[in-house]
Amino acid sequence: EPEVTQTPSHQVTQMGQEVILRCVPISNHLYFYWYRQILGQKVEFLVSFYNNEISEKSEIFDDQFSVERPDGSNFTLKIRSTKLEDSAMYFCASNVGNSNQPQHFGDGTRLSIL
Amino acid sequence: AQKVTQAQTEISVVEKEDVTLDCVYETRDTTYYLFWYKQPPSGELVFLIRRNSFDEQNEISGRYSWNFQKSTSSFNFTITASQVVDSAVYFCALSVGFGGTSYGKLTFGQGTILTVHP
Numbered sequence: 089e090p091e092v093t094q095t096p097s098h099q100v101t102q103m104g105q106e107v108i109l110r111c112v113p114i115s116n117h118l119y120f121y122w123y124r125q126i127l128g129q130k131v132e133f134l135v136s137f138y139n140n141e142i143s144e145k146s147e148i149f150d151d152q153f154s155v156e157r158p159d160g161s162n163f164t165l166k167i168r169s170t171k172l173e174d175s176a177m178y179f180c181a182s183n184v185g186n187s188n189q190p191q192h193f194g195d196g197t198r199l200s201i202l
Numbered sequence: 203a204q205k206v207t208q209a210q211t212e213i214s215v216v217e218k219e220d221v222t223l224d225c226v227y228e229t230r231d232t233t234y235y236l237f238w239y240k241q242p243p244s245g246e247l248v249f250l251i252r253r254n255s256f257d258e259q260n261e262i263s264g265r266y267s268w269n270f271q272k273s274t275s276s277f278n279f280t281i282t283a284s285q286v287v288d289s290a291v292y293f294c295a296l297s298v299g300f301g302g303t304s305y306g307k308l309t310f311g312q313g314t315i316l317t318v319h320p
Contacts, residue, residue, distance in 0.1 A: 119300070119305060119306055121306075121307065121308075123308075129312070130293070130310045130311060130312045130313055131247070131293060131295075131308075131310040131313075132310070133307045133308065133309065136305040136306065136307050138305055143305040144303075144305050144307055177245060179247060181308075183306050185300055185306070186300075187233075187235055187254075187297070187299030187300050187301075187306065188235070188252070188254065190237055190249040190252055191249075191297075191306065191308060192249070193239075193246065193247040193249075194246075195244075195245065195246040196245055196246060196247075198245075
């Protein structure tokens with residue numbers, strides 16, 4: 089069964105550095121998402137992406153964040169200047185665009201900011 | 203705006219007991235979709251079940267069953283004859299689907315930690 093893949097599984101970065109998290113959504117899916125889960129807390133929506141542009145974003149997704157689909161397969165989340173509070177698990181998800189279908193999640197990237 | 207509340211922070215049961223996880227949701231949309239996801243200790247999010255707002259028929263799938271009641275805005279999930287491998291965090295989530303200004307995002311509850319003891 090096709091799956092969403094995320095790399096790396098764990099990223100350790102110094103505060104203030106830029107970090108790029110990578111995702112390969114399922115190939116025929118049209119909608120892509122990033123979610124964040126701070127340790128021990130709930131999963132929070134960051135941004136959705138459709139037709140090569142951001143379709144919706146949360147208040148968490150400030151100017152430090154950006155997303156890109158640089159080619160036909162990758163979907164990236166960039167954090168420009170990381171802060172300690174950016175430490176979290178970041179999940180990528182995709183959906184074919186059918187409300188009756190669930191979002192398919194990757195296994196997540198654990199981001200640790202030192 | 204949508205909101206999902208899981209009032210049970212932690213539940214502890216002994217293997218083979220039945221356990222019900224509660225979920226209450228809020229939305230102004232008349233069409234919406236409810237989900238349960240499981241997050242085992244390894245951290246990934248595993249889709250379990252989905253329900254549409256226009257279908258209140260409750261179903262059973264193996265050891266899983268769910269009770270969807272629009273009148274009380276609840277979408278409860280039951281595991282029958284629980285097993286140690288069911289130990290995980292369970293999240294209830296809501297989406298208003300696709301169309302208009304909706305792009306399928308999920309709003310999650312806070313999660314319920316389920317521990318099944320042998």
